[in-house]
Amino acid sequence: MTELVSIVTPMFNSEKYIKDAINSVISQEYKNWEMIIIDDGSKDKSQEIVRNFTLKDNRIKLFIQEQNSGVVAARNKGISQAQGRYLAFLDSDDMWHPKKLSMQIELMNREDVAFCFSSYEIMKDNGQLSGKIIKVPKTVNYHQLLRGNIIGCLTVLIDRQKISSIKMPNIRHEDYATWLSILKTYNLTAYGLNKPLAYYRRAENSLSSNKLKTIRWSWNIFKEHLNMGNLESSYRIAIFAITVAKKYLYASMTKA
Numbered sequence: 001m002t003e004l005v006s007i008v009t010p011m012f013n014s015e016k017y018i019k020d021a022i023n024s025v026i027s028q029e030y031k032n033w034e035m036i037i038i039d040d041g042s043k044d045k046s047q048e049i050v051r052n053f054t055l056k057d058n059r060i061k062l063f064i065q066e067q068n069s070g071v072v073a074a075r076n077k078g079i080s081q082a083q084g085r086y087l088a089f090l091d092s093d094d095m096w097h098p099k100k101l102s103m104q105i106e107l108m109n110r111e112d113v114a115f116c117f118s119s120y121e122i123m124k125d126n127g128q129l130s131g132k133i134i135k136v137p138k139t140v141n142y143h144q145l146l147r148g149n150i151i152g153c154l155t156v157l158i159d160r161q162k163i164s165s166i167k168m169p170n171i172r173h174e175d176y177a178t179w180l181s182i183l184k185t186y187n188l189t190a191y192g193l194n195k196p197l198a199y200y201r202r203a204e205n206s207l208s209s210n211k212l213k214t215i216r217w218s219w220n221i222f223k224e225h226l227n228m229g230n231l232e233s234s235y236r237i238a239i240f241a242i243t244v245a246k247k248y249l250y251a252s253m254t255k256a
Contacts (some may be wrong), residue, residue: 006081006084009091010071011039012071015047024177028096039065040074052075072170075168075174088150094123094200095198097196097199104193108191115183115190118198119134119193121133123126125182136150136151138192147243163182163188171225176221177221178227
């Protein structure tokens with residue numbers, strides 16, 4: 001339990017939230033980490049806030065991209081700077097439970113796991129927890145993940161001694177495409193920890209927005225990124241759409 005964890009955090013105009021994200025990392029029970037924050041051309045006080053943290057804690061590192069290049073480029077820049085055995089992701093508006101890293105690393109060591117993720121709780125824009133928890137299965141393999149992305153990027157922990165090549169493709173739904181590529185390339189099963197170890201900030205009206213876009217982006221992953229033919233892509237997107245429909249029908253029923 002002493003291996004270094006590299007935490008990649010892309011940041012763009014995040015002065016409202018970045019303190020919460022950083023403090024949730026500082027509060028980790030597991031202390032051997034580095035937080036790599038990639039500022040993607042912010043015009044607000046984000047850089048100033050992070051610099052103040054770096055003066056107090058040398059585990060926090062700020063890298064600046066003068067031109068806004070997007071979240072994929074920022075994450076890949078962070079990955080390239082990572083020195084740790086383990087790799088994690090935390091966006092600048094999200095937060096972690098204090099035991100997030102310690103519980104996941106304990107599981108990974110005990111079960112000899114290369115890829116771990118967990119449940120997470122939806123957080124309102126003001127930081128209030130909603131009580132809505134996105135639960136995860138104990139395991140998921142490549143073919144199961146094709147049905148829909150159940151792996152929250154903010155919950156992922158990857159052992160880079162077992163998964164050496166990690167780079168996110170410059171497409172929409174880049175995290176989903178990355179998890180699929182890893183599970184397929186390394187013939188792995190990812191292990192889920194069904195405890196809400198992270199908090200995902202979401203605006204009030206975003207629950208059911210852009211679902212058609214999500215389906216279109218997933219088609220692009222199947223067809224272009226995974227090089228599936230039209231027939232298989234059509235089959236996969238149909239299964240994906242049914243999964244998404246069931247998920248949000250259940251959400252609307254429980255909300256009512």
